[in-house]
Amino acid sequence: DVVMTQSPLSLPVTLGQPASISCRSSQSLVHSDGKTYLNWFQQRPGQSPRRLIYEASKRDSGVPDRFSGSGSGTAFTLKISRVEAEDVAVYYCMQGTHWPPWTFGQGTKVEIK
Amino acid sequence: EVQLVESGGGLVQPGGSLRLSCAASGFTFSSYWMSWVRQVPGKGLEWVANIKHDGTEKHYVDSVKGRFTISRDNAKNSLHLQMNSLRAEDTAIYYCARARGCEYWGPGTLVTVSS
Numbered sequence: 001d002v003v004m005t006q007s008p009l010s011l012p013v014t015l016g017q018p019a020s021i022s023c024r025s026s027q028s029l030v031h032s033d034g035k036t037y038l039n040w041f042q043q044r045p046g047q048s049p050r051r052l053i054y055e056a057s058k059r060d061s062g063v064p065d066r067f068s069g070s071g072s073g074t075a076f077t078l079k080i081s082r083v084e085a086e087d088v089a090v091y092y093c094m095q096g097t098h099w100p101p102w103t104f105g106q107g108t109k110v111e112i113k
Numbered sequence: 114e115v116q117l118v119e120s121g122g123g124l125v126q127p128g129g130s131l132r133l134s135c136a137a138s139g140f141t142f143s144s145y146w147m148s149w150v151r152q153v154p155g156k157g158l159e160w161v162a163n164i165k166h167d168g169t170e171k172h173y174v175d176s177v178k179g180r181f182t183i184s185r186d187n188a189k190n191s192l193h194l195q196m197n198s199l200r201a202e203d204t205a206i207y208y209c210a211r212a213r214g215c216e217y218w219g220p221g222t223l224v225t226v227s228s
Contacts (some may be wrong), residue, residue, distance in 0.1 A: 039214055041158075048218040049150075049158065060216065072203060092158055096213055100172040102148075102160040 001058045002027050006091075006105035012113045019080040021108045023093035029056075030054045030097070037096035040078045042068055043107075044089040052091075053078065080110075086110060115139040115217045119127050122222030129199050129226070135192040135209030135219060143167070143187040149194050151205035152221075159205075161185045162194065162214055177203075199226045 003026040025066045029036045040053035051060050053069035056076055066081040080087055093105040121133040135147070148163040162173045162183040171183050182195040192209050206221040 037214070043158075048213070048219070048220055050209070051131070051216050054214055054216070094158070094160075094215070099175045099213070100160075102163075102213065104158045104160065107157045 001101055002029075002095050002103050004093055004095055004103050004105040006093060006108050009106060009108055011108055011110045013080075013083045013110060014113050015085065016082050019083050019087075021078045021091055021093075021109060021110075023071075023076045023078070023105050025074045025076075025095055027098060029076075029095050030073065036072060038069075038071070038076050039094045039096065040067075041092045041094065042087075042089045043092065044086075049092065083110070085112065085113070115211065117211065117219035119207060119219045119222040122207065122224045124225045125199055125228050127200060127226055130195070130197045131199065131224060133196065133207055133209075133222060133224070137190045137192065137211075138207075140211070142185075145211050147185060147192045147212040148210045148213060148215055149183060149192075150177060150208045150210055150218075151203075151224075152208070153205045154223075161207070164192070168173050168188065178193065178220040196224070199224075201226050 005024045007022045029038050036056045038056040041049040043049040052063050057069045068079045070077050090107045090109050092107050116138045118136045149161040151161050164171045164183045180198045184193045204226045208221045209219045211217040
């Protein structure tokens with residue numbers, strides 16, 4: 001199984017400042033079709049997860065452009081260019097290249113300092 | 114608007130069974146893979162199972178193989194998860210999600226396995 005490792009697990013940030021979350025996979029996530037099936041999800045307190053990013057860097061519809069995804073192979077990053085109060089949440093990465101199983105990272109809790 | 118609504122959760126004793134359902138609307142249900150993902154309250158996400166759009170392919174996480182069965186009824190736009198031989202460690206919120214990439218999620222239904 002592909003192991004997804006996120007860091008940090010907790011990220012205190014100042015409003016208006018950038019934030020960055022790392023996600024590393026135990027195997028390359030480049031599929032034989034050339035795509036990289038790495039998704040990022042946001043889960044606000046008391047809510048269901050919401051997908052933000054798919055295929056490592058493509059933003060889902062309605063996602064603010066302050067969120068961006070990057071990376072390739074085994075190393076990926078979710079960046080928030082300027083953190084807003086509504087961004088307080090737990091963020092998860094998930095791989096869908098080597099399945100089954102589809103696997104998630106442990107989650108990174110973003111909170112305001 | 115895509116909507117997914119789970120139902121069927123509740124309190125069940127160890128060894129018991131539950132059948133979860135997910136009602137889908139706002140999209141052509143029969144065209145999409147569908148997934149179940151669970152989350153122990155306060156913990157992380159775990160993919161449980163998914164099923165191809167026509168029901169011909171199904172996958173499960175090892176911990177539920179032989180105990181859980183995923184199915185779908187495309188005529189009724191519904192997804193199901195039959196859970197047998199339930200264990201305390203199956204206690205979680207169960208979410209249904211559209212597609213293998215989990216692009217849309219329902220609000221979830223809580224399953225509690227306890228005596």
